[in-house]
Amino acid sequence: MPAARISQRISAIAESATLAVDAKAKALKAAGRPVIGFGAGEPDFPTPDYIVQAAIEAAVQPKFHRYSPAGGLPELKQAIAAKTFRDSGYKAEASQVLVTNGGKQAVYNTFATLLDPGDEVIVPTPFWTTYPEAIRLAGGVPVEVFAGPEQDYLVTVEQLEGALTERSKILLFVSPSNPTGAVYSPEQVKEIGQWAASKGLWVVTDEIYEHLTYDGVPFTSIATAVPELGDKVVILNGVAKTYAMTGWRVGWMIGPADVIKAATNLQSHATSNVSNIPQMAALAAVSGPLTAVEEMKLAFDRRRKAIVAGLNAIEGVECPTPKGAFYVYADVRALLGKEFPSANGPVRPSTSAELATLILDEVEVAVVPGEAFGPSGYLRLSYALGDEDLATGVARLQDFLGKAK
Template sequence: MSAARVSQRISAIAESATLAVDAKAKALKAAGRPVIGFGAGEPDFPTPDYIVQAAIDAAGQPKYHRYSPAGGLPELKKAIAEKTLRDSGYAVDPSQVLVTNGGKQAVYNTFATLVDPGDEVIVPTPFWTTYPEAIRLAGGVPVEVFAGPEQDYLVTVEQLEAAVTDRTKILLFVSPSNPTGAVYSPEQVAEIGAWAAAKGLWVVTDEIYEHLTYDGVPFTSIATAAPELGDKVVILNGVAKTYAMTGWRVGWMIGPADVIKAATNLQSHATSNVSNIPQIAALAAVSGQLTAVDEMKVAFDRRRKAIVAGLNAIDGVECPTPKGAFYVYADVRALLGKEFPTASGTATPQTSAELASLILDEVEVAVVPGEAFGPSGFLRLSYALGDDDLATGVQRLQEFLGKAQ
């Protein structure tokens, strides 16, 4: 019997559904199709000029043409520590920072460093598609705790308590949330943090959307809201969303020195240092003002209100108003099992994956189905795209979904 060509460990990893949808939409666009893409969580703004200029200047300096420390440029680590104190009120030493190739590597490094085979990680659901794959790759077991639209996609301590076993090691906590845009109140953050501390759990918190909240809702870091967690907290973050730098690939993880040292050792064998030029761009970003994100938020807020109103005008769609990030998470369970007219007859989608595929085929609008983030029956739409495309896309959805029988 011949051995499998690809290992079971890697074969078990699911493709990133969000990137797959975005790739299909871009391929159709390249072929001349008028596709509207609500798939990727990517600001449509250019990276601010001063950040780009910092990278251009760095590219001309020979010292940045060489290897640099695997854990990150010392000046960037120092700036990230200062930025964390400024934005989260959380004091860390630069030795507690590891600069990574985007936020995703920070996620993988963290779970690879903390998780042993069989360890359970509580994952509030809906979740970002990469989390469970990173947990499984590390040998861990993701334990989903689902919160639906009736509770604004926010899990409760009671739900978390019901999920704990003697194998639970980590609580994953994300606020503002991708994919739902949900934001926990300061009181909820403190309560969940205190609960995790009382259980002796680690908390891994993804704060990459920290600067994207609306309606006066504050961002609250669980690291500062629950000081009783002590050093059993790891913060994940990056420049991608705040500064429209998704393609620059600079993220970081912050944690206790021993964990960061171990994760740095891992990264030294995986990718070594992040490219120096993007690191200097990130240094300019985190050291500078937040003017750029404040300007982007004006547009995001306008689009947020428009897309929520447009989706809620469709019979069978329930779309809570998100308080953060740049996504809406629409409940379309009432549309499943309904009959839709198509170019070739009719179709009756039974899952949100089937509905998303039908929408792309029939009206050339790309959305991500709930299966990518947890249970079926939901659609994630990013409103980080131009106003005209958003209006056109929502109109196509209204016309198509409104024909359900």
């Protein structure tokens, strides 16, 4: 028998559903179709001018045309440490920071550095689509713990305790959440963190939406709230969401010096340094004011209220109001099995994946099905797109989903 062309390890990785939906929507748009894309979590705002200017100034300096340290420019690492203390009260040295090619590399570097084959990671679900794939690629086993809308998509300590085994090594903690927009209260963060510490677990916390909370709900860093975690916590973050810099590809991980040193060694062989020009742009971002962030947040808040009201006006759709990030996670289980009109005759979608495909085909609205993030029966919509597109897309959904029989 001839050897397989693609390794089993890579063949087992699922495509990023969010990027796949976004790519399909953009391809249809390029073909002249009036597609409204709720797929990608990408702010529609331009990167603030002062950040772009920093990149322009860096680009003409020959020193930035050369290799730089694999772990990141020293001045950026120092600035990230200072920014982290400013925003969450967590104190770290520059030696505890690794600058990565976007947040995804930080995610993979972390799991690759901490996991041995068979180690389990407790993953509150719904989860961002990349987490379980990165865990598996690193040899680990994701263990899903699902919290539905009746729990505001927030897992409990009791649920986490039920998922604990002798192979458990890491608790993944994400607040505010992608895909649900759920935010844990300070009390919940502390309770979960203390539980993890009492079990000797590592905590990997993704804080990339730290500045996007609404209705006076505070962001709470589990690393700060639970000092008992000691040196068994890794913070993941980046400039993509806060500063509308998704395409600049600068993220980071903060952790114990030995973990960061090992992860830096991995990165030195995988990609080496992040491009110096985006690093200097990121330096301007994390060192600068949060004025532009607050302006974007006002727009996101307005859109959040509009999309929740619009979706909840559809019979069979229940959409909890998210407290953070820029996503809604709509419960559409009541629509599955219903009859919808289509160009090829009546259709009865039995899964949210089938429903999402039907919506794109029939009314040219791109949404991401729950299967990308956990169980079927849900749709994730990003409200980071413009107000006009949001209103048009919701109106199309109301019209089409309202025809369910």
